[in-house]
Amino acid sequence: MxxxxxxxxRRLRSGGLDRTTGRxxxxxxxxxxxxxxxxxxxxxxxxxxxxxxxxxxxxxxxxxxxxxxxxxxxxxxxxxxxxxxxxxxxxxxxxxxxxxxxxxxxxxxxxxxxxxxxxxxxxxxxxxxxxxxxxxxxxxxxxxLGDDPTDRATLVSVARTAITGKWSEPEATRVADLAADAVLAVSDGSEVDRHRITLQGVPGGSPGDAEFVDGLVVDMGESSATADDRAIHLPRRFADARIALVDAPLGAKQANATRAVTVEGTDGLDAIAAHEERQLREQLERIADAGTDAVFCQQAIDDVLRSRLARRGILAVERTRQDEMYKLARATGGTLVASVEELTPEALGRAGVVERRRVAGRDLTVVRGNPDSKQVSLLLRGGTQHAIDETRRLVEDCLTVVTLALLYGDLLxxxxxxxxxxxxxxxxxxxxxxxxxxxxxxxxxxxxxxxxxxxxxxxxxxxxxxxxxxxxxxxxxxxxxxxxxxxxxxxxxxxxxxxxxxxxxxxxxxxxxxxxxxxxxIDDVVAARDGDARGHDHDHDHGIGGDHGGGQRGGYPWAIGH
The missing domain is CATH 1.10.560.10 (GroEL-like equatorial domain)
Structure with a gap:
């Protein structure tokens, strides 16, 4: 050419182009x-x-x-x-x-x-x-085919086909059942909101041990959320629970305009302590008077307040992730409030059960049982974390194909x-x-x-x-x-x-x-290669004077138009 x-x-061996043409x-x-x-x-x-x-x-x-x-x-x-x-x-x-x-x-x-x-x-x-x-x-x-795409058995068959050969027959059938149930639970007939399906994996067990939860499963180890396990007198299970969702720190408010507070005498210290105590008492009474059984806070909860909540039989979970707060709102029907002062009985969410479970060494908080829940979870199991990761990938594939079948209906x-x-x-x-x-x-x-x-x-x-x-x-x-x-x-x-x-x-x-x-x-491949322009070895004619095009450095940008 x-x-x-x-x-x-044909080739510039140093900082130029490798080109392969034709056949x-x-x-x-x-x-x-x-x-x-x-x-x-x-x-x-x-x-x-x-x-x-x-x-x-x-x-x-x-x-x-x-x-x-x-x-x-x-x-x-x-x-x-x-x-x-x-x-x-x-x-x-x-x-x-x-x-x-x-x-x-x-x-x-x-x-x-x-x-x-x-x-x-x-x-x-x-x-x-x-x-x-x-x-x-x-x-x-x-x-x-003429199969009814809204029929659960048909959706299970679609999911089962997608994972053929991945597990034994009972395990594959179990996972396919869960995928079909999850998609049907978040479908309104014309749309499937996959964001309302949460996948949580716990190593230990087998894929056949997976569970469907009509609510939210929070892995306390994977999440930033923490609860006070030292409060042994708190029940592990709350039935017909009322849930508060608070997007603000709970505890005595700290001054943020100054680095230190100067007081004169013990009366000043007593006044500060009394002020903090009053705030803690007000927040405790506000939460308790609303009829709360569990409070999920997106930020920190003061240790003293958390201990007092536990003595009142109220589960306190702090540092809950923002995405989990939204999921909790969908699962319980509760309203996320900006401060505890806004908390009312009407803002509380409802759940048939809130329970703290320990599965294969993992601490889980399960919120489920609201008949109007708009959030579901699949608790996946596997022998190792790698098995969990593979299971998660395959379950996501199942959810996708079941969604396609449910929304568009045409099956082959x-x-x-x-x-x-x-x-x-x-x-x-x-x-x-x-x-x-x-x-x-x-x-x-x-x-x-x-x-x-x-x-x-x-x-x-x-x-x-x-x-x-x-x-x-x-x-x-x-x-x-x-x-x-x-x-x-x-x-x-x-x-x-x-x-x-x-x-x-x-x-x-x-x-x-x-x-x-x-x-x-494609019949022409040009590959650019990095290299040093000095000491180049190429088989083309520079022309009169051997000018490389204005003293360009670091390769041959002129080569294509030579």
Whole structure:
């Protein structure tokens, strides 16, 4: 390539540009994308077993979740980073299908590589992939099931499908039940407020020990909130509790305009002590007269006042986080007051139970039982903190897919059934094209079958036999035939409750195709590198005088326009 009579440098070795053009650039991008997909596929199989990942910092992580694996992979090549972005967007927007998106993109790149070897131009491949994607997205809406998305059993099936292979059957069913209950509890029919769902994890136990709480669980260890455990005469459980929420320090007010107070004689000290005592008594009586059983304060509570509250049988919790104060207001219907002087019986919240619990060495405060509560919590359990973190990630995915199913309603059969039906449709659709785009559409159909093929491999079955049986079933019109993850056999997955939201499939297919086409269109890679301009070694002509363009230092900003 030349510009202005000068030959473009192939490489500037010091502080310049590394450039790869044409077929080599495209081949490098395709290879990087395929490598990421192949690594993810190999890491997940066979049989959905957990994998031990060891990072460069020595941290060991056990997981079989594709999104978790991608988050911990060190990805350097720009093409592979693009596929990672596809997976990230998939997880953020629809909560599931991250592995599907990456595997599909990798299969599309693999199919394109084979077409390049046959002499098909990249532009024809991307055009064929575009036609295939448009056709697949149109066909998806015709494959939706008639299940009622507001039915709890259907929502449990959606959540259960999202975590297939992550836990044993009883544990997965338990978590799916909790996710469906949580979403239904915060839904008003047209909207789901996920901010009203709190996830708290306590190491010890198993995922099957998780609990649904119709209120708020405050982890006193993780939160800044503290309660006086020395008040042993306080009950651990308050029934039909009335709760005060105060956003102000409780105790004697301190002077803030001066650093010291000067008094003359003991009468001055007695007056100060009497003033502080009067403030403490007034605050105590204000809280008690309102009928308070528990007071949550966003700031500090004076030790003397807290002790007196305890003697009155009132639980005092100080330094409660602001977000927890808002959640308590939603859970109890109480009003957050700016000072104790504003506290009235009408401002108090209500709860069926306020209890202090100790679970696996963790101190928890549970506020629940208000029939009008607008806050729910899931108390997650796991053997270790890492297990809790993995459980939290998977529960969040469950909440997202259940929300999609509840709000939008359209469900598709899982287990690779949808991909197999789309592949069969695309092969017929390809016959409508006379040119080489037909080959690209057929390659896209083959890429879609990567999903059922991988499911069969993970179940320990022969992918060739399973795919042959699956094709035969769909040729007979069995649209809901898919791969049973338990044994790799072909079965009616819809009847077995394996269903997924339409939005998950739509996003995965569209995102994977867009990423693959973007990489296939790139035929020129220019990489800027830091370095020292002195001692450079490059193979271009400086021209008359060898001027580098006004004495610029620290690299070659002139190189692109040479």
């Amino acid at each position: 030349t510009q202005g009579g000068a030959r473009w440098p 080599d650039a495209r081949r490098a991008n395709v290879a990087a994308g395929r490598a990421l997909a192949a690594t993810l596929r190999t890491t997940l199989g066979p049989a959905g077993r957990d994998k031990l990942l060891v990072g460069t910092d020595g941290l060991a992580v056990v997981t079989n979740d594709g999104a978790s694996i991608l988050d911990r992979m060190e990805i350097e090549h720009p093409a592979a980073s693009l596929l990672y972005e596809v997976a990230s967007e998939q997880a953020e927007r629809v909560g599931d299908g991250t592995t599907t998106a990456v595997l599909l993109a990798g299969a599309l790149l693999e199919g394109a590589e084979g077409l390049f070897e046959q002499g098909v131009h990249p532009g024809i491949v991307t055009a064929g992939y575009h036609h295939a994607c448009s056709r697949a997205l149109e066909t998806l809406s015709t494959l939706t 059969p899982g287990g690779g059934a949808t991909e197999a039906e789309l592949a069969a449709d695309l092969r017929g659709f390809a016959l409508e094209f006379d040119g080489r785009e037909q080959l690209a559409i057929e390659a896209a159909a083959g890429a879609l079958e990567t999903v059922p093929r991988t499911l069969a491999e993970n179940a320990g079955a022969s992918p060739i036999d399973a795919l042959a049986d699956l094709r035969a079933s769909h040729d007979r019109g069995e649209v809901t035939a898919g791969i049973d993850a338990a044994d790799g056999s072909v079965a009616d997955v819809s009847a077995r409750g394996v269903v997924e939201p339409l939005a998950v499939k739509r996003r995965a297919i569209a995102g994977a195709t867009e990423a693959a086409n973007l990489l296939l269109r």
